[in-house]
Amino acid sequence: MEELRKKARELLTSGAVKVIIGYGPGSGKRVRAVFVRKPEQADLLICDDRCLQNLAVYLTKPEVKALGKAAVVARLPTLRAILQLAAENQLTDGQVVALGISPEGKMTELSQFKAIEEFLAGFSFELSAEEKATLEKLDQMTPEQRWQFWQEQFAKCVRCYGCRASCPLCYCEKCLAECNQPQWIPAASHQIGNLDWHIIRAMHLANRCVNCGDCSRACPVGIPLHLLNQKLAEEVFKQFGARSGMKAAQEYALCNWKLEDRENFIK
């Protein structure tokens, strides 16, 4: 943590960056995103296991962009999000300094995408055993049980779009949910509207989601939305061998194809 504060002070003092996006003290025991702009505020920065929010979400916010070049405290999913954003032309190399935090809490300054790629190459992007088990459990249910499970979950959805707002890859200025003429997704939070919304969001994040889990954490009504994204991420990996956020020049599996793609359902 001291190391991080020191680096933050350095970066701000030298003028290398104008703002450090990091974690600071929040309500009660919580931590929250802070935007440190003066070297003397660097002591606000915290880095511990409460710091889970994917701060890459702020990199595409106009208000934050307006603050100038940013350094961002970045755990692995955040780093992946940065590369994915780069692959989607939302960030350019050198526009952001990542203060990469390894799972052990060690900080590494990563100022180029290439450095991030190399750093990430050292870590596996596999789901944890626990995460796999959860998916497995759902996979083993009958379709009726799965339907029941998701219908109960989606019934809670109020369409606050917290999932979308907290997602670093949901940067579209006008989300499909706001498109009318035609209104693909009913704006109402009834069952159909909610089902459509969550299907479409999951599809849009296939091979883009970096598995930070912020959608589920942001959800005020406790829908385990990350499961949808994990499911598709696993599927994309299994079928097409692709993972998101590995390279700044990432190829998107769904704008690509191979002659030997295999399915078993097309007659």
Added chain:
Amino acid sequence: MIIEKKLLKQDSVEKLFAKLKADGRRILAPKAQGDEIFFEQVASASEMAKDYIQTTLSPKGAVFPRVEALFRYQMEGKDVKIENNSEPQPTVIFGLRPCDAASFAILNSVFSWDYQDSQFKSRLAQTAAITVSCSRADEYCFCTSVGGSPGDTKGSDILLTRIGSGDYLAEILTEKGKAMVTLAPELFAEAPSEDKEKYLAKVPVKFDLKKLTEKLPEAFNNNELWMEQSLRCLGCGACAFVCPACVCFDIQDESKRESGVRLRCWDSCGFSLFTAHTSGHNPRPVQSQRWRQRVMHKFSYFNDRQKYLGCVGCGRCSRKCPADMNLLEHLKAIAEAR
């Protein structure tokens, strides 16, 4: 104004539910779903969540549903047949908190401000509130700073306070409350001469409301303040959707060939497109302005026009904010600013 004080034995709640149901009322009560608690229709008191400070969503859905049909239509040749929504079912909300109960008046002040919203009013008329006062509070609670309290009776028809024995001290507050007692007078015993105060949670006053409301108009132009406070705001609608007093809605028409329905759905001023015009112009293009709108609306404009605050201090918005936007903290900062 208390009509009567009674004692409701803890094991009588189930019987009360039976009587209410027998009277054709549906009962909405807090029910746990995982870590979250929602007001849902219950068949038995045993389904209720045992221990909670506050529910995830407020009970406002009973009078102002998340999605509500305003009318349905059917086209027949060149004619259109309109079918209005049927009368709402009589409903008892059980186990809401005093802050939630206080919110009904706020909602009502909007829905009967200039235009009398008949659908809202009939739902409200059909709804009775059996509130349970708060024995616990957390750091997000600030009802006392906005004119409420853990044992406040505003908006409730019956207020229950759990006393030492585990039974409830019941304050029958309105005619609606009395009517419910009349359904099962045998369940309501003589009240003990106990003071409910000692069973209530302690919620200290956290800021000076008067100072806040005085300072807000001049704070309006303090762009830096709003920007600083809202930099981390993600622009979702969670705060508005968990809020018991937020009333913004969106009208959506859904049609299938010759028939359709007009829906009223919750909306949030925190959404970037909330104020977007068809032309593409957006009078509140940045999040700081939307945050300012949220604060100003609840604590300044509302206060001026409706003579109510748009906030009951339940703390839900802060508890549920994915970016830890703490309303109380920000209000305090404004109230205490020089």
Added chain:
Amino acid sequence: MARIGVFICHCGENIAGTVDVFKVAEAAGKFPGVVHSVEYKYMCSDPGQTMIKDAIKEKKLTGVVVAACSPRMHEPTFRRACAEAGLNPFLCEMANIREHCSWVHEKGEATTQKAIELIRIMVEKVKRNKPLYSIKVPVTKTALVLGGGIAGIQAALDIANAGHQVILVERSPSIGGHMLQLSETFPTLDCSQCILTPRMVEVAQHPKITLYTYSELESLDGFIGNFKARIRRKARGVDEKLCTGCGVCIQKCPQKKIPSEFDAGMGKRTAIYVPCPQSVPNQPVIDREHCTYYIKGKCKICEKFCERKAIRLDQQDEIIEVNVGAVVAATGFDILHSKDFPEYGYGKYPDVIDGLQFERLASASGPTLGAIKRPSDGKEPETVVFIACAGSRDDAKGIPYCSKICCMYTAKHAMLYKHKVHNGKAYVFYMDIRAGGKNYEEFVRRAIEEDGAVYLRGRVSRIYEEDGKLIVKGVDTLLGAQPVEIKADMVVLATAIVANQDAESLAQKLRVSYDPYHFLSEAHPKLRPVETNTAGIFLAGACQAPKDIPEAVAQASGAAAKVAGLFSSSELSREPVIAVVNRLPPPVFSTCTGCFLCEKACPYQAIEREEIKDRKGNVIKVVAKVNPGLCQGCGTCVALCRVKAIDLQGFTNEQVYCELMAL
């Protein structure tokens, strides 16, 4: 408000016999927005079309639905009729109540109901149709011909003779292709070089043809009428402007033992060389892989002896850019190579050769000056076995197709051998004889009957060497699968014709599709055999499939005619069914987020990037833009775009959505 007219065709009894057209007309008349609904015996007839035209004028129709046959049949007819009545043709849609309804269902209520619903779907669509206008694209009247074999030569000459500029690009140092390697050609046995070389010279001298040999296509951008090709001119090592082709350098070159590609390895060449004396251009190239100077750093003998000082040892590859309006791919074929035939000892035994090698042996200008001498010891072979279908029609080799020309050239080889070695024995192993061409069957019969080639129907299983003879083991299926063993002096394999090794990468450069064997695909196997599915790119010769010379020439002339047709006007008109990225007033400009995932997905590279700038020229955002010339309207980008910033004219999101809602 929409004012839609619905016109229901009886198609005689074709529709009316199954569908209650009167009921349909009545039902359609009640659809919201429909102001006119009539039925008629034959809508496509003159009176039928007049009904539509009159109604458009009298009822002020804003859209027309013709419920009749498939739009693939009469959509152009009815759209033209609408246009003649002053209605934008794209405001006319067809409901297919014949092929998709009356012809495939029984007479009855359900079928009539289906017809009504099909019309309702189209009424809802047409209400959302917008007037569209054909897209005009200018045409650069220069053709790029890839490949200087007979197909490329023919195409280039035909296009040039039609008065258009041609750029002919050939990968090897000379044009002529495989045909130049051939000794004589079936079924006439005329000398290949005698008929080809005049054409080659004509190409070189044609004022409208620019020839780039020893060059390859690097990339192709753009679209029909407006391609931009980048051509790599490989370093020749010789200044073409100065070189007179005197050949002194070739004589002096110390490297003389390099297997000649032109002679298919049967002869040798030098490091500075021309493929053959008839080469066009007759200017040598330096093979840097074998040149002493490039290997050891010294030599320069050629430079020393060149009087014209035309040797350029330091020459680099050069990339030139040309604008062309059409491309003819005539890149030819390859044959299956030795590694694929271990069972025949091809590559192991020098006297097991392929057809092209035999051509060089038989050629009067070849390494043996036309004498049939076997490679191992130069002796005249007394017994030669020819194996047709070496690899072709063989699933085990991954080549299920027929190479088409082998039957004929094997007969020719047997014949040529017999003409040259009168007492020699020629055996031909074959699976079937396919001689379906003018004078082809007669030719094969001549080989058998007049020249005495022995035809054995069956396959050869193995070839091995024993006592200086090649033992060919096979079966004769006509004699009840009797094993046959022939002691041969030489074996000629009619190895399968395969696509060039880099055909796939060429296809990708050209954005044309290709089959599993990497032959380039025509747009339609019957009706558009010389076009590809990328507009403006045409096919000629064996790059599309195995072909003999007359076929290759015919296709080349076909392609040339297509190019000449394309170049006959200075502007192209295209259907406006293309994708469009939305543009909105500021501050939004476009809902495109600039993720450019569509860029990769587009099969036509039609997605471009546009910078949106403020008045001072600062970039506000970068958004996608569809090049209307390149876009073919598949709509893959539309389905991919998360925010629906892209839409497909003619099949917009709103149109399709409303079609669905009508169900």
Added chain:
Amino acid sequence: MSEFEPKIVAFVCNWCTYAGADLTGTSRIKYASNVRMIRLPCTGRIDFMLLLKAFEQGADGIIVSGCHPNDCHYTAGNFHARRRWMMFRSLLDFLGIDTRRIHFAWVSAAEGAKWAEFVNSVTDQVRKLGPNEQYQKLSQAGVE
């Protein structure tokens, strides 16, 4: 009431399946009249949202069909579509949506008979499944 007749929506590409269905017509091969076809230029254009909307609109079964691999009029639209469907189908299955109601096929312009057989077989299968209750129950759920 007579046997349940399912409503089937087919999304087809213009160049192969639509033309194939035309051929079914020209060949006068009879098939179930339950299917309503929506013509799109290419399977690549078939947005997965269209499938959701079809169910919402009351479809009991859905057919998606286009050119065989390597036959796409636009070279690769069907390959893109195939990937999309692979993902979409597994997501639907994960959500418990009855994937037995969605049928995919490659039907070329020459396969008029295959189209008829395919439509018949889908119609039969969906008829056995009965009305799409999953979606029917959803249609008003969550509206007060």
